[in-house]
Amino acid sequence: MMEIQVKLFAMLQEQLGDSVAVEVPAQPTADQIKGAVGQLAPNVRQMVSTARLAVNQEFAGxxxxxxxxxxxxxxxxxxxxG
Structure with a gap:
């Protein structure tokens, strides 16, 4: 397991702040990272599930x-x- 900082934007940033620290496996998938963030605040799980994950400013698969x-x-x- 490793701890990573995840930067947040838009409504996620308003709900949780600029970034959050989460514990993930050494080679996580995007869904594992999103799941870890969603566990921090159940009220943002739906928003997290539709968010895109980026690593070093490139969208991740x-x-x-x-x-x-x-x-x-x-x-x-x-x-x-609009």
């Missing part, structure tokens, strides 16, 4: 991720405007 302490991990919820 659903496979296992090889993360290091220097990697930037972010959850970006869908945003609409």
């Amino acid at each position: 659903n496979g296992q991720l090889k993360l290091s302490a220097a990697d930037e991990v972010a959850l970006i919820p869908p945003v609409s405007g």
Whole structure:
């Protein structure tokens, strides 16, 4: 297991702050990271489930991720405007 910082944006940032620390497996999947964030606050689980995960400013797929302490991990919820 490893601890990572996950940057948050939009409504997630308003609910939980700029970032959160979560414990994940050494090579987590995007769903495992999203699940760990969702466990911190049940009221944001739906929003987390629809968010996209980015690593080092590139959207990540659903496979296992090889993360290091220097990697930037972010959850970006869908945003609409008009």
